[in-house]
Amino acid sequence: MRGEFGHDRPHGHGGRHGSRGGGRMFDHGELRLVVLALIAEQPRHGYEIIKEIEDRAGGSYSPSPGVIYPTLTLLEELGHASTEERDGKKLFALTEAGRSWMQANQPAVDVALARMQAAKLASAGGQHPGIIRATENLRMAMRLRMGRGPLSETELRAIADALDAAARAIEES
Helix, strand or coil, X not given: XXXXXXXXXXXXXXXXXXXXXXXXXXXXXXXXXXXXXXXHXXXXXXXXXXXXXXXXCCXXXXXXXXXXXXXXXXXXXXXXXXXXXECCEEEEEECHHHHHHHHHCHHHHHXXXXXXXXXXXXXXXCCCHHHHHHHHHHHHHHHHHHHXXXXXXXXXXXXXXXHHHHHHHHHHC
16 A cells, blocks of 8 residues: 555654554545645645644644655645745745645545544544653653763752652642
């Protein structure tokens, strides 16, 4: 089974590739429609599109830059999207041709957006991606700090106090 642009499977980070049998979030061409729908809402940078898809899928799918940026380039080449340079980054916006193409394919747009919503609802029982990221950041910070060498008694107490404060804040939330 090959995905958008001939990839064997959709890309994501952390191995989260959707929840449809073989792991594909979108059928062929649906990602283009989702991207068009997102830039129809408001002009966006590529990274914003990645994050918005990840958020709308509840963290269960996150397209890689290697999928999103070629999709945006294709949409621009087809005349469905235009770009504007803003703060050194490309901002993508929907063109009239893109709006017409998206409207002609509205049922497929609705299916793809509903699939993301269903994935979000299905993942609601799991950990939020932000919590997973923050936990991994804490682990990495601890490994890096411990790897720099021995800690003084003051440094050890400061780290223990920070961890205890975080634990209390989590318990009280």
